[in-house]
Amino acid sequence: MQKHPVTPMNEADLRVHLAEQTSCSIGLMNVLDLEQKHAQLTQRLNERLADEPDIMLFDVVTEEHLTAIGRLLAEESREAPLFAVGSSGVEYALVSHWRQNGMLPTESLQRQAEPTDRLLVVSGSCSPVTGVQIEWALKHGYAGIRVPSSLLLGNETEASQTKLLEEAERFLREGKSVILYTALGPADESIAQTRDYLRSKGLDSVASGELLGARLGQMARELVLSTGLQRIVCAGGDTSGFAVKQMDLFALEIMAGIVPGGPLCRAYSNDAKLDGLEIVLKGGQVGPPDFFERVRKGRSEGQLDTPSMDGKQGFYEQ
Structure with missing residues (x-):
């Protein structure tokens, strides 16, 4: 991303990076916040929201962080509709929380497609x-x-x-x-x-x-x-x-x-x-x-003999 022709990423702190694109104030729930137990995490979020930032940014490093974010999003959305911006990490966070709560099956849907002769x-x-x-x-x-x-x-x-x-x-x-x-x-x-x-x-x-x-x-x-x-x-x-x-x-x-x-x-x-x-x-x-x-x-990762670039395995969640 450092060499992206339109939006080069020259700053690791996303608040600084995004400040080049918006005048909105940006709050942060960092990785240390996300290590807290849920009650303390919810309290920390409320403290951050009390400053009335225009944007609340969630940092994330581990799968456990994703699950914690998914729970916060699910709970906040019961109070009022939320506008969330992100990669597929938003879906992963919600799916992880819903699985933990038994609202979704624990195994991925591994649907495949028929091959085509040309692409x-x-x-x-x-x-x-x-x-x-x-x-x-x-x-x-x-x-x-x-x-x-x-x-x-x-x-x-x-x-x-x-x-x-x-x-x-x-x-x-x-x-x-x-x-x-x-x-x-x-x-x-x-x-x-x-x-x-x-x-x-x-x-x-x-x-x-x-x-x-x-x-x-x-x-x-x-x-x-x-x-x-x-x-x-x-x-x-x-x-x-x-x-x-x-x-x-x-x-x-x-x-x-x-x-x-x-x-x-x-x-x-x-x-x-x-x-x-x-x-x-x-x-x-x-x-x-x-x-x-x-x-x-029409094959997913793990079904061809060639390795993935980063070694990760997994399936896109619907």
């Missing part, structure tokens, strides 16, 4: 994790097509865009899985080129996610419609959000766990040709090196 990946991610995943896929038979940022940002002709789509379509019709990517890791020279282009247009780097993501989404939609693809991956947090807006989808339903934070979903659309599309929206830092192949095979 389309569109990536606007600059993450080193996604870079490793792209390299793994290219070494294992995937066709890779670098998409110049100049093409996505409207700096090249329509003929160039058509040529690239035709190349991708040819690979897909040959039965190959295809990756369209804008960068290969945080050191890729395309990142600086994109920043220079945005500066020349009077835009800041935040605009890159929307501009690149939207065009990648349009390309994915065109390829799905022209080839009858059944399954795709959008890689990159910003890319995924803006890309999916271009695909005429109005809802997603979890089909199967691939890795925590990266489930395979069924998409719903008013367009009959897009309704039922299977899609993964993957943050840049999510997944092991063989993540794309896991998606193609």
Whole structure:
């Protein structure tokens, strides 16, 4: 995250980091607070809330911390609706508390999907994790097509865009899985080129996610419609959000766990040709090196022979 092109993480204290993005006051429940027994923890939370912060940040290190946070969220939500911002850690915290209370079964739902013969990946991610995943896929038979940022940002002709789509379509019709990517890791020279282009247009780097993501989404939609693809991956947090807006989808339903934070979903659309599309929206830092192949095979962690990047095992909770 230190090298993220839009929101670089140069400060470990999230209150300091977030203060660059908001003028709201930020309170903190730190790891020492979360080590307290529940009665003392609730009292500590009330003391923190008495200062009336606009935001209350919960730190977390252990599974036990997650369970404690889940209990606090559940109890507070009985008093009034809560607005919570976070990663899938919010769901993990609540699920852990509900399991401890017997409100959910203790075992994960390990639903799987059928494999598909080919997969389309569109990536606007600059993450080193996604870079490793792209390299793994290219070494294992995937066709890779670098998409110049100049093409996505409207700096090249329509003929160039058509040529690239035709190349991708040819690979897909040959039965190959295809990756369209804008960068290969945080050191890729395309990142600086994109920043220079945005500066020349009077835009800041935040605009890159929307501009690149939207065009990648349009390309994915065109390829799905022209080839009858059944399954795709959008890689990159910003890319995924803006890309999916271009695909005429109005809802997603979890089909199967691939890795925590990266489930395979069924998409719903008013367009009959897009309704039922299977899609993964993957943050840049999510997944092991063989993540794309896991998606193609519909398999979760622990079911393929290759190790995960961080050694973790688990399933996405619904």
